[in-house]
Amino acid sequence: MSGATVSAFVIHLQRAEKRRPQVERLRAALPMPTQIVDGVDGRILPDAEAAKVYRHRLAAPTYPFPLLCTEIACFLSHRKAWQAIVDSGLDSGLVLEDDVAPEQPLFDDVCRFVLRHIQPGDYVRLPYRTHTDGGTAVATEGTMTLVDPRLPGMGMQAQIIGRGAAQALLRATETFDRPVDAVLQLDGIPGVRMLAARPVCIRQIAEQLGGTVVQKKNKSLGEVLDREVRRAWYRLGVWCRSRRPRSAG
Numbered sequence: 001m002s003g004a005t006v007s008a009f010v011i012h013l014q015r016a017e018k019r020r021p022q023v024e025r026l027r028a029a030l031p032m033p034t035q036i037v038d039g040v041d042g043r044i045l046p047d048a049e050a051a052k053v054y055r056h057r058l059a060a061p062t063y064p065f066p067l068l069c070t071e072i073a074c075f076l077s078h079r080k081a082w083q084a085i086v087d088s089g090l091d092s093g094l095v096l097e098d099d100v101a102p103e104q105p106l107f108d109d110v111c112r113f114v115l116r117h118i119q120p121g122d123y124v125r126l127p128y129r130t131h132t133d134g135g136t137a138v139a140t141e142g143t144m145t146l147v148d149p150r151l152p153g154m155g156m157q158a159q160i161i162g163r164g165a166a167q168a169l170l171r172a173t174e175t176f177d178r179p180v181d182a183v184l185q186l187d188g189i190p191g192v193r194m195l196a197a198r199p200v201c202i203r204q205i206a207e208q209l210g211g212t213v214v215q216k217k218n219k220s221l222g223e224v225l226d227r228e229v230r231r232a233w234y235r236l237g238v239w240c241r242s243r244r245p246r247s248a249g
Contacts, residue, residue: 006093007034007035008034012036019098026100030094037081037095039074040073040080045069050072052175054175060241063177065230075173078156086166086170094111096157097158100158116141118162120163120164121165122160123193123195125153125159157204168189171190171191182238
């Protein structure tokens with residue numbers, strides 16, 4: 001995509017004031033024009049707005065937990081970023097959450113590598129873990145690899161998204177029944193090719209910034225155990241689906 005237009009979009013919740021210095025560091029460090037996407041605040045998200053987009057049991061395997069308002073808001077925040085890519089007329093956009101720290105200069109190298117190979121319908125994860133997103137290499141330059149993962153990893157820390165993929169994701173997620181990263185683990189989103197870039201070139205620094213602003217804190221032991229059991233069964237179902245033969249085309 002030589003000569004392609006690309007900008008960065010940093011998702012930031014305005015009330016997360018402790019993260020503002022990190023947002024400014026990102027703005028200064030990123031190798032492309034950068035916009036701040038105001039995150040949707042789950043604390044003040046009206047029930048009527050959440051009801052417009054959240055539905056139970058839209059896809060298999062069934063997601064085992066009701067979504068928190070903060071999870072719905074997180075999903076809507078990423079949809080705002082996808083919409084910004086489309087509305088800006090860009091060829092692709094780098095979308096980051098505000099608890100990401102790029103590992104320079106490797107991060108810049110990986111971004112340039114991805115942008116040399118990305119197609120309009122591609123969604124390219126930049127994982128922060130080394131053990132996720134295993135699969136078949138579709139492009140390699142030196143130590144950098146673009147992978148077609150059998151099962152995309154969890155997390156929405158950083159990704160490069162082609163305009164066609166952003167458009168397709170907006171169409172596919174007008175309603176949703178699970179967190180945004182769980183939706184992206186499901187196979188067969190029309191018009192989207194899920195990829196991942198290696199090596200790892202970012203760090204996730206949420207704990208240094210005061211912890212997550214999405215998940216419920218201070219769960220009881222019973223809640224923790226119940227969630228872990230149900231999560232394990234759900235992940236087994238997702239893994240089994242990922243083993244199925246892929247349809248041609």
